Every structure is written in structure tokens, then in C-alpha cells.
Amino acid sequence: MIEVKDLHKTYFMGKIKVPALRGVSFSVKDGEFLAIMGPSGSGKSTLMHLMGCLDYPTAGEYWIDGKEISSISDDRLAEIRNQKIGFVFQQFNLLSRTTILQNVEIPLIYRGVSLRKRRQLAREALEKVGLGHRLTHKPNEISGGQKQRVAIARALVNNPAILLADEPTGNLDSKTGQEILEIFNDLNRQGHTIVLVTHEKEIAEYSRRIIELRDGIILKDEVVV
Amino acid sequence: MILETLRIALRSMASNKLRTFLSMLGIIIGVAAVIAIVSIGTGARGEVTSQIANLGSNTININPGTQRGEGGRISRPYTDIFTLELGENIQNFSPAVQAIVPVGQGTALLISGSSNIRATVVGTAPDYQAINDYFPERGRFLLVEDLDVNSNVIILGSEVAGDLFGEEDPLGKKVRMNFGNRTHIFNVAGVMQEKSIGLAGNFNTQVYIPITTYMQKVANTRYVDSYIAQADSSTDAKIAVGQIEYFLTRSLGSSDKFRLTSQDQILEVIDQVTNTLNIMLGGIAGISLLVGGIGIMNIMLVSVTERTREIGIRKALGAKRRHIMRQFLIEALSLGGIGGVVGIGFGRLGAGVIAHFGGWALVISTVSVLLAFGFSLLVGLFFGIYPAYKASRLDPVKALSYE
Numbered sequence: 311m312i313e314v315k316d317l318h319k320t321y322f323m324g325k326i327k328v329p330a331l332r333g334v335s336f337s338v339k340d341g342e343f344l345a346i347m348g349p350s351g352s353g354k355s356t357l358m359h360l361m362g363c364l365d366y367p368t369a370g371e372y373w374i375d376g377k378e379i380s381s382i383s384d385d386r387l388a389e390i391r392n393q394k395i396g397f398v399f400q401q402f403n404l405l406s407r408t409t410i411l412q413n414v415e416i417p418l419i420y421r422g423v424s425l426r427k428r429r430q431l432a433r434e435a436l437e438k439v440g441l442g443h444r445l446t447h448k449p450n451e452i453s454g455g456q457k458q459r460v461a462i463a464r465a466l467v468n469n470p471a472i473l474l475a476d477e478p479t480g481n482l483d484s485k486t487g488q489e490i491l492e493i494f495n496d497l498n499r500q501g502h503t504i505v506l507v508t509h510e511k512e513i514a515e516y517s518r519r520i521i522e523l524r525d526g527i528i529l530k531d532e533v534v535v
Numbered sequence: 536m537i538l539e540t541l542r543i544a545l546r547s548m549a550s551n552k553l554r555t556f557l558s559m560l561g562i563i564i565g566v567a568a569v570i571a572i573v574s575i576g577t578g579a580r581g582e583v584t585s586q587i588a589n590l591g592s593n594t595i596n597i598n599p600g601t602q603r604g605e606g607g608r609i610s611r612p613y614t615d616i617f618t619l620e621l622g623e624n625i626q627n628f629s630p631a632v633q634a635i636v637p638v639g640q641g642t643a644l645l646i647s648g649s650s651n652i653r654a655t656v657v658g659t660a661p662d663y664q665a666i667n668d669y670f671p672e673r674g675r676f677l678l679v680e681d682l683d684v685n686s687n688v689i690i691l692g693s694e695v696a697g698d699l700f701g702e703e704d705p706l707g708k709k710v711r712m713n714f715g716n717r718t719h720i721f722n723v724a725g726v727m728q729e730k731s732i733g734l735a736g737n738f739n740t741q742v743y744i745p746i747t748t749y750m751q752k753v754a755n756t757r758y759v760d761s762y763i764a765q766a767d768s769s770t771d772a773k774i775a776v777g778q779i780e781y782f783l784t785r786s787l788g789s790s791d792k793f794r795l796t797s798q799d800q801i802l803e804v805i806d807q808v809t810n811t812l813n814i815m816l817g818g819i820a821g822i823s824l825l826v827g828g829i830g831i832m833n834i835m836l837v838s839v840t841e842r843t844r845e846i847g848i849r850k851a852l853g854a855k856r857r858h859i860m861r862q863f864l865i866e867a868l869s870l871g872g873i874g875g876v877v878g879i880g881f882g883r884l885g886a887g888v889i890a891h892f893g894g895w896a897l898v899i900s901t902v903s904v905l906l907a908f909g910f911s912l913l914v915g916l917f918f919g920i921y922p923a924y925k926a927s928r929l930d931p932v933k934a935l936s937y938e
Binding site for chain 1: 550844845847849850851852853854855857930931932
């Protein structure tokens with residue numbers, strides 16, 4: 311359960327105030343598949359950073375699983391990112407020098423899971439996205455679609471409350487992109503809460519609900535038919 | 536967790552081997568310097584100490600002082616104050632002196648058959664052998680009876696014996712000695728063992744005759760050149776120096792007329808010299824460790840910048856500040872530690888080469904190895920703190936969007 315209450319975020323470029331979010335409120339129930347849509351500069355990246363607990367809001371409240379994060383410490387925030395949030399990025403953001411299995415293990419390392427348990431959980435997550443046979447490859451030895459599957463496995467491995475995907479198909483051809491979106495669809499059907507951030511309407515339409523942002527405020531919040 | 540981090544650090548170091556090596560170079564040189572300096576210092580000191588032991592143990596040399604040159608006289612050592620009786624009186628006065636022998640020496644030409652050789656003639660007494668830890672290999676050394684009757688016996692140093700007699704047995708043979716413009720005939724009574732050449736000079740090119748014979752028949756003098764006294768222990772030797780000093784000042788009327796040299800004094804001077812050297816070389820080692828540390832800091836800062844995105848990813852996946860801090864600290868520690876190990880290797884090599892040329896045994900003390908290794912870890916840790924801190928404070932949003 312996620313609740314966003316009158317969230318503001320203002321950046322300072324020197325002395326000039328740049329408002330990125332100007333009071334955004336909505337809530338996401340467990341098991342929802344939500345898309346946040348808007349052109350660049352609409353504030354959707356800022357909103358994603360706040361929802362991903364990567365940043366603090368200037369004003370307003372952000373509740374995730376019954377906790378309000380705008381006043382907790384940096385390290386507590388790291389814990390929440392580790393346990394409640396799974397990130398999938400446009401650029402995949404895999405560590406290039408480590409194997410696929412080790413990439414998926416990273417969130418478990420920071421959670422303090424033992425090596426054997428880690429191996430097992432990471433392998434299971436990779437099997438879920440159909441990559442159980444590529445464990446010892448390095449990221450530069452696999453295709454873009456496979457990289458994004460690794461990233462999804464990594465996001466899932468700690469069984470987070472919410473999966474945050476920022477333009478997950480932006481670096482993929484349309485066929486591979488659809489495969490990835492199908493995976494999200496499957497995961498949602500299995501009960502995972504998914505928030506998809508995109509600027510493309512067709513992609514947003516894979517979800518069940520679209521929030522459209524423009525100039526830091528919500529334009530529309532509607533259910534996809 | 537720690538092992539995992541260490542693996543990450545080693546992998547990142549291995550991925551850029553040349554840069555890693557260059558950044559460790561300062562540490563390597565510093566540590567190598569420490570190891571080599573300590574080893575060379577120990578080796579050289581051991582060598583010098585054994586040379587001093589070569590002088591005989593706990594001995595005190597009593598030499599005449601030097602007169603000042605006044606009124607047209609040239610400054611030269613006193614030659615008319617040391618008598619045989621004075622030597623005996625020193626021993627009678629000073630309980631710390633266990634033995635004392637007079638020494639009179641000059642150069643002579645020794646002739647046997649068709650061979651001749653110039654050698655140092657040492658007139659002395661039987662205790663000379665014990666004081667110098669130097670004994671005959673064949674025959675005998677001087678006896679008290681020889682001194683009593685001014686007998687013409689001669690004991691040859693090993694080199695002199697070889698030069699004069701070759702393979703022949705010199706015992707019982709006669710040797711002619713040209714001293715000044717007179718010739719004396721001596722009977723060879725013994726040949727000394729070979730003694731390694733040390734600070735005391737080469738004993739093997741000397742010959743030994745009774746001091747009484749030397750004074751009355753050869754050199755025609757009532758005086759001896761010097762005395763060598765011996766004490767039972769190094770503590771006694773210090774006491775003996777005080778007692779002799781007191782006695783001689785009293786009986787000669789001035790402390791300018793004699794000069795005492797004990798092994799302790801020589802050791803002290805040598806210690807001072809080696810200490811000064813050690814401080815200087817230690818300073819050099821310290822500076823190179825400092826420079827090495829700055830090298831590590833530099834490369835760590837570059838590494839943090841290069842891996843900003845990795846830091847962002849790790850933070851997004853739940854790394855706390857201390858996780859990032861630990862990762863980079865372990866990397867800096869590994870740089871220092873590996874640099875230290877390589878440096879210890881190089882230092883050992885350098886010390887080995889120098890020990891080879893210096894002719895002493897290679898000594899690498901465990902303490903110096905541990906100290907050097909500890910220092911390189913410490914340097915890595917200290918100079919890794921700032922880069923690691925900087926990495927741990929990176930804003931995840933900015934770090935993730937870093938290209």
C-alpha cells in the first residue's frame with residue numbers, strides 16, 4: 311500500500327527555484343499495475359525517485375507499507391529501498407564486471423543473507439525470468455532483452471512491495487520490449503505491485519491505470535479499459 | 536560480506552593492472568626501503584661488531600698521548616713514559632684489570648735462506664695470546680722464561696711463516712732479523728693460527744718476540760709503545776677504564792700523556808653513526824610512504840569518480856553508507872597491503888644484493904617485515920578514508936544519472 315500526499319519537490323539551480331512536483335496526491339493499492347505517463351520535464355522522473363526512496367520530498371508525505379519516509383535517516387531509506395522496492399531501469403544498470411548471478415545477488419548481500427541462501431534465491435529469481443541457464447555470463451555477453459530480464463530478476467529477488475520500472479523498454483526494439491512488458495503483466499497477475507514510468511502511451515496502456523503528469527501536477531488519473 | 540567486498544576490490548584492481556601497479560609504486564618503494572634499510576643496518580652492525588670482537592674481548596688499549604708542538608718542537612706522541620714497571624703497577628692498582636701486556640713494535644726484515652720478508656715485530660708477553668684470543672697452531676707462544684732471560688725466540692704469524700718457509704716446517708729453524716742496522720738470529724718456536732683481518736689489522740704478517748728481548752737487544756729502548764689490558768666483562772671494562780685513568784693521571788701527572796681506547800667507546804661511536812644513518816634512511820622511507828599514500832588517495836579518488844554509476848546502482852539496491860565506505864576502504868587497504876607485500880619482496884632482494892657485496896649474512900627480521908606491512912596497511916587505510924567517505928556520501932539520484 312502506497313500513499314502519496316501533496317508531494318512537492320523543488321530543485322535549486324543556484325538561486326533559481328525549479329519546481330519539479332507541485333503537489334501530487336494518489337494512492338496505490340497492493341497488486342495494482344499503474345503507469346505514470348508524461349513527456350520529459352513533466353516531473354515523472356522526480357516522482358519515480360521519490361517513490362523509489364532515492365530522494366527526500368521538499369514537502370508532503372510519502373507512505374510505503376505504513377511508513378512515512380520524508381523524515382527518516384539515509385540508512386533507513388537504504389533499508390527500505392533494499393526490502394520494499396525493486397528497480398528496473400532504462401539502461402539496465404547491471405554491474406559489468408560481475409556475473410549475472412552475482413548481479414542478482416547484490417540486494418541480498420546488503421540484506422545480510424548468507425552466501426548459500428543468496429545463491430539459491432538468485433538462481434530462483436533468474437529461473438523465473440527464463441535465464442536459469444546463463445548464470446555465469448557477464449552482462450556484455452547477453453542481449454538487451456536478456457539484460458532487462460536480469461534486472462527484473464534482481465528487482466524481484468528481495469520480494470519487494472513495489473516494482474518500479476523507469477522506461478524499461480526504452481533501450482529495446484519493439485518486439486523485445488513487448489516481451490518485457492509481458493513479463494510485467496505476468497508478475498502483476500502473480501500479485502506484484504508494478505509502477506511503470508514512461509512517456510509512450512502504447513506502453514502505458516499495458517497497465518490497468520494511468521496517471522498523466524504535466525508540469526509537476528496530475529492531469530488525469532484513469533483506469534484503462 | 537567482508538570476503539565478498541575483498542573479492543570486488545581485487546577484481547576492480549585486476550581490471551586495470553598497470554594503473555594499480557603505478558598507484559602502489561610509492562608504497563612499494565617505501566616498504567622496500569624500510570626492509571632493506573633495517574636489514575642492511577643489522578647486517579652491517581653485525582659485521583662491525585664481529586670486527587670489534589676481533590680486537591679481543593673487553594680489552595682496553597693504553598697508548599701514549601700526543602705532545603703539543605711548542606718552541607720549534609714538532610707535535611708527536613710521548614715515547615718516554617711507558618715502562619714495563621708502569622704496566623705492572625697498573626695491574627697491581629686496578630682490580631678490574633685481569634691481565635695486561637706491554638707491546639713494543641717496529642718493522643724488520645726477516646731472512647731465511649734465500650727468502651726475506653718485511654714484517655712487523657711485536658715484542659710482548661705470554662698473556663698477549665689470551666687477550667687477543669689468538670693462539671699458536673704449531674709449537675708454542677712466548678713463555679715467562681723467555682722474558683726472564685731475554686731469549687731469542689720468535690713466533691711467526693701464519694703469513695710470515697708461509698712466505699719464509701713455504702711448505703717446510705719452520706719449527707726449530709733459524710731466522711735472521713735486520714732491525715735498524717743490526718742483525719739478530721732468532722729461533723722459531725711457534726707458528727700462530729690464521730686470524731681473520733679485522734679492525735685490529737692483520738696479525739698474520741706479524742712476528743712475536745719477548746718484550747725484554749725487543750727492548751734490550753733489538754730496539755735498545757727502556758720504554759714500550761703501548762699496553763693492552765683486559766677485564767673479565769664489559770662492566771668490568773668500564774670500571775677498569777676509570778681505574779686506569781685515575782692511576783695514570785696520578786702517576787704521570789697529566790691526563791694528556793696517555794690515551795685509553797676501549798671497545799665500548801668504539802661501539803658507541805659506531806652506534807652513533809649507524810643511528811644517524813638509520814634516522815636519515817628512515818626519514819626517506821617515511822617520505823616515500825607518505826608519497827605512496829597520496830598516490831593511493833589519488834587513484835582511489837579517480838576510481839570513485841569512475842564508478843559513480845556503480846555506487847548509484849549499489850545504493851539503489853540498498854547499500855548503506857557504511858557498505859560503500861567499507862568497499863572503498865577495503866580496496867584502499869588491498870592496494871596498501873599488496874603494495875606492502877611486493878615492497879617486502881623487493882626490499883629483501885635489495886638487501887640480499889647489498890649483503891652479498893658487503894660480505895655479511897642476510898638478516899630479515901620478522902619485526903621489520905611486520906612493521907613495514909602494518910605501515911603499508913595503515914597508509915592505505917588513512918589515505919583511503921577520504922575517497923571512501925566521498926563515495927559513501929554520493930547522492931543516489933545524481934550517481935545513477937552520471938554518464
